[in-house]
Amino acid sequence: MRVLIVANPAAGAVTPAVVWQVVRVCPAPVSVRWTGFPGEATTIAQDAANSVDLVVSVGGDGTASEVAAGLATAYRRVPMMVVPAGTANSLYRTLWADTPWPAALSLALSGLPPSWLDLAEVDGSLVITGASAGFSPLSIHTAKTAAIGYQDAIRDLAGRYRPYPGRVLVDGQLVHYGSTFVVNVGGSRYRGGEYALLPHSVVDDGLLDVCVIGGEHPAPVVISSTRAGEHLNLPGVVYTRGREVRVERTDDRPLWFEHDGEVAPVGRRGYTVTVRPGAVGVLAAPDAPSVTRRSEVCGRRRR
Numbered sequence: 001m002r003v004l005i006v007a008n009p010a011a012g013a014v015t016p017a018v019v020w021q022v023v024r025v026c027p028a029p030v031s032v033r034w035t036g037f038p039g040e041a042t043t044i045a046q047d048a049a050n051s052v053d054l055v056v057s058v059g060g061d062g063t064a065s066e067v068a069a070g071l072a073t074a075y076r077r078v079p080m081m082v083v084p085a086g087t088a089n090s091l092y093r094t095l096w097a098d099t100p101w102p103a104a105l106s107l108a109l110s111g112l113p114p115s116w117l118d119l120a121e122v123d124g125s126l127v128i129t130g131a132s133a134g135f136s137p138l139s140i141h142t143a144k145t146a147a148i149g150y151q152d153a154i155r156d157l158a159g160r161y162r163p164y165p166g167r168v169l170v171d172g173q174l175v176h177y178g179s180t181f182v183v184n185v186g187g188s189r190y191r192g193g194e195y196a197l198l199p200h201s202v203v204d205d206g207l208l209d210v211c212v213i214g215g216e217h218p219a220p221v222v223i224s225s226t227r228a229g230e231h232l233n234l235p236g237v238v239y240t241r242g243r244e245v246r247v248e249r250t251d252d253r254p255l256w257f258e259h260d261g262e263v264a265p266v267g268r269r270g271y272t273v274t275v276r277p278g279a280v281g282v283l284a285a286p287d288a289p290s291v292t293r294r295s296e297v298c299g300r301r302r303r
């Protein structure tokens with residue numbers, strides 16, 4: 001098996017020592033490419049698909065998202081494995097739960113068949129962990145602008161966040177209208193590392209999961225219940241699935257929106273998220289509850 005390691009030096013927990021540890025678990029021949037700038041993991045992965053059998057993403061959710069986008073658009077269908085060396089590592093947790101990554105990587109390299117994960121698409125960008133509107137993108141924006149950790153940003157924002165008037169349509173059907181705390185679409189069961197926002201999400205069912213939490217719930221209740229994965233018990237919470245999700249703000253103010261942790265430039269009042277079923281192969285724990293189907297690898301992409 002020819003393996004390429006794509007390592008992001010800017011990700012939260014990537015060090016040369018971690019990459020060396022990954023190299024030692026992989027069989028020879030293995031090559032390592034360090035990304036030089038944001039977005040480069042996509043072109044590295046896309047090019048590598050012609051000559052390797054597995055791409056190992058070493059970084060966080062952003063790196064995994066870029067690698068997935070490259071492999072999803074490559075000529076050969078080559079799977080990926082995630083080594084969690086970022087800050088949140090939500091995708092790894094969804095695929096491998098608490099399995100230590102060296103054990104997961106060894107299993108992945110032992111001939112485990114990949115699962116073909118659905119990706120989401122927003123304005124031509126491919127998304128692996130999910131998209132959200134409202135509180136979550138504003139928390140990410142707060143963390144970046146104040147140069148503080150994500151959890152600190154959530155605490156900071158909790159006391160002053162104002163829900164927005166919005167509506168959500170799933171496959172053209174209105175599922176929510178009114179005060180909105182947060183909308184999540186995906187994707188990964190977890191976001192922000194520890195928030196089980198889409199606790200029933202199956203990542204290879206050809207559908208996007210959607211969860212809407214209304215603005216009537218105070219921030220501390222939403223934060224603690226999503227962390228425990230118990231928010232579906234809150235009154236009025238919407239949880240559904242579909243192929244196309246439209247998220248809008250209904251007053252004349254811009255909607256805070258992000259996908260895979262990238263906050264969209266502020267200005268628009270609505271976004272459409274569509275599903276790309278089975279777009280990328282990933283290696284996941286054999287008993288991962290979020291994965292249903294597995295298939296043999298790989299070869300030439302079906303057009």
Ligand SMILES: Nc1ncnc2c1ncn2[C@@H]1O[C@H](COP(=O)(O)OP(=O)(O)OP(=O)(O)O)[C@@H](O)[C@H]1O
Nearest residue numbers: 010011012036037038060061062063086087088089
């Ligand atoms: N050489 C580089 N220099 C600066 N930024 C880079 C470089 N290579 C990749 N990036 C960017 O680094 C960002 C952060 O990477 P990543 O999301 O993997 O780590 P993280 O933020 O620590 O983890 P998580 O997303 O799990 O919280 C990504 O948006 C990616 O585009």
